Amino acid sequence: MEKRVSLKDVAKEVGVSTALVSYVLNNKKEGRIRKEVAQKIREVAHKLNYRPNQIAKSLKTRKTYTIGLVVADIANAFFSTLARIIEDEAEKNRYTVIFGSSDEMAERSQKLLDVLLDRQVDGVILAAAEKTEPQIRQLQERGIPFVLVDRYFPSLDVNYVGVKNFEAAYQCAVHLLESGRRRIGIVGFKTTLIHLEDRKKGFLKGLKDHGVSVKKEQIKEVALDASKEEVEAAIQQLLAEPNPVDALFFASNKLSTFGLIYINTLPLQVPEDLAICSFDQSDATELFYSRLTYVRQPLHEMGRQAIELLLQAINDGGAVRQIHLDAELVIGQSTTPCKSVAKKN
Amino acid sequence: MEKRVSLKDVAKEVGVSTALVSYVLNNKKEGRIRKEVAQKIREVAHKLNYRPNQIAKSLKTRKTYTIGLVVADIANAFFSTLARIIEDEAEKNRYTVIFGSSDEMAERSQKLLDVLLDRQVDGVILAAAEKTEPQIRQLQERGIPFVLVDRYFPSLDVNYVGVKNFEAAYQCAVHLLESGRRRIGIVGFKTTLIHLEDRKKGFLKGLKDHGVSVKKEQIKEVALDASKEEVEAAIQQLLAEPNPVDALFFASNKLSTFGLIYINTLPLQVPEDLAICSFDQSDATELFYSRLTYVRQPLHEMGRQAIELLLQAINDGGAVRQIHLDAELVIGQSTTPCKSVAKKN
C-alpha cells in the first residue's frame, strides 16, 4: 500500500513551502504568485497524483461538505427514490450524503443523529420518526442546519418540505364518492405522525363534507412497522359480512403494496367489486391488474427544495420555511365509476 | 449556535491535561489513572455533553469507520435493499455508510470513488459498472480494501460476493422446459457485465442441454439504462406473429417490472398464453396477477458476507475470496405447466 501523497510531498518536490502549494491549488492569492511557480506546482501535484485529504481539510475549515440523511428505511421505495434525488442534488453542490435508517424508532434516530453530528456533517435532512420532537428541538437549539421532509411537527417552526396531505386525501375521498362508492374503508396507521393523521383527517373530512359518514369499523389502523399479515387482517375485516366496503383507501405505498398482494388472491374484482385508491406511487400502482388511482407525491421537487433549504440554512442561515407542495391525484382504473354513476354522465 | 465542547474544555473544567481526558475516555492506561480523577473526568464530560470530534480523531488515527458504497442506482429496489442490509451490518461494527449511484457509467463511478477515497473511507463495497475494470485494478494496486458485489471481472483476483448466475439461469431454462414451453424468448441486457452475460449463457445452455434451440430473434437485448418503452418494444417483437414465443425469461427485476407493466395491458393470459420467469425478487413478483416464478438472490447473505470480507480486508488484509452464493428458484403460477404436460404427471 503506497502511502497517500500529501501537500508536504508536493511542496518538497517543487521546493517551496506547503503554504504556497495550498494557495495555488485553492486559487487563493491569485495575483501574488509567480506564474512559473504556480504552473510548476500544478504540474507536480498532477504528476504525483496529489489529492487533498478531506479529513484534514475539514478539520481546519470546519466544513465537511457532507450531509446526513435520516429516513425510516432506505429499502422503502419512497425513501430510496428520494435518497437518489437528494444524492443528485447534493452532488451538484459538491456535497456527499451519509445515510441511515431509523426504522421509525426514536432511539435509533437519536443514535443516527449523534453519529452524523459527531462526523461533523454540515447539515441534516430527516424524515422524523415518532416521538423525535425533542431531538428536532435540540438540533434547533444547537443551531444545526436541518430540514424535515415528509413528516413535520406543527409545534416546531423549522424548515420543512412535504406535500399537502390533508388536501390530497380529501381529493381521494371526493373522487371515490364521485365514482359512486359509499361504503368506504380506510387502511391507515396507528400513529402520532402528523402527516399520516392529516391523510386520515383529510379523507374523513372529504367524506363528511359530502354527507357520507364512516363507522369506526370502517377505519383500520395498523402499526407503522406492520407486517403483511397485519394488513391482510385489516382488509379481511373490512370486507367481512354483513356490510363489506365497496372501496378502500390506503394511506401509504407500503399499505397498498401489502394490500394489493393480498387482494390479488381474493375472489373479487377491482374495480367492480371494490374500488381502490392509495397514497404514493409504487410499482404496485402500475403492476396491479387494475391500474391504480393514487396520489403522486412530487418527490423530485421535494428533494430539490429540501437541498435548497438546507444549503441556505448552511450558508446564510436563511429564514425558516415550511413548504407544502401540491400532490397530484392520478386517476387509474381501480376507481372507475360504478355502472349506476356511469349511466348518469 | 453554541460551539461544540472539545477535549480541551473538559480538561480545563476538570483541571487536568487533555491527555488524561483522552486516556480516560478511551479506557487506555487503565491501571495508571487515579480512580477519583477518572470518575471526575467522566462526570464532567457527561455534564458538558462532550462528544469527540470524529474528524479530528480520524485525522490522527487514520481510521474513519466509514465505508463507501457504490451502486448503479440506489433507487433500484435491488440496491436499496442491499444498501439497507449493508447499513445494518456496518452499524453492528460501528461503521457508517456513504453511498453514491454510478448510473452504470464508468466516469461517474470514478468520480464517486475519488470522492469516497478523498474522504478516507476505510473501505469500499461496489457494484461495478461496465468498463470500470481499470478502476478496480487501481484500487487493488493502491491497497484499498474493497469488495465487489453483484458484478465481477473474471480477470481480477479480488474480493467478491454474488450469486451463481449461470446456474440459476440454467435452472430457469430447465424449469420452463419442464413446464412444457418450447419457444422461449429472452429479454436481457446488451452489456459486457459478466454476471449478466452469465445469466444469458446459463439460460441458453439450459435450453441447449435439453435439445431446444433458440433463434436470434428470440433473444432481445436492451440497454442497461433501458426505458420502459425499449422493453415494451422488445416484448412486442417477441410476441409478434407468425411465431410468437410461449414463454419469457427476464434477466433482472428492472426488466420484468417494466415488462409486466406492459404485459398487463395486453390481451393475453399468463401463464396460459405466456409463461414468465424472471431474475430477482421485486414487488412485481407478488403483485402481478399471476404470481411470478423468479430467482431469489440471497441479499441478506450477500450483504453480510460483503461486510465480513471488507472488514477482514480492512483489519488484517485477509486472503482474497470470491463467494458465489446459491440462488433459489421460487416457483410461482406464472410457469404453471401447460395442460399437455400436466396430464402426463
Next chain:
DNA sequence: TTACTTTGTTTAATCGATTAAACAATTCGG
C-alpha cells in the same frame, strides 16, 4: 540511604491541511 520501580500526570509532537502575519526583495512616487 540509595537506586530502582511503580504510579499518576503532563509535555509536546503529530495527523494534513489552511491562513494570518511576518518577511524579503522589488518597484515606484515624489
Next chain:
DNA sequence: CCGAATTGTTTAATCGATTAAACAAAGTAA
C-alpha cells in the same frame, strides 16, 4: 535617493483529537 507600496514567499499557529516520551512523586528493595 528614501520611504512606501507592491510582489512573492515563508513561518508558524491552528483545527481537535491521540500517544510516545518525559517527568514527578511515592513506594520498595537491598
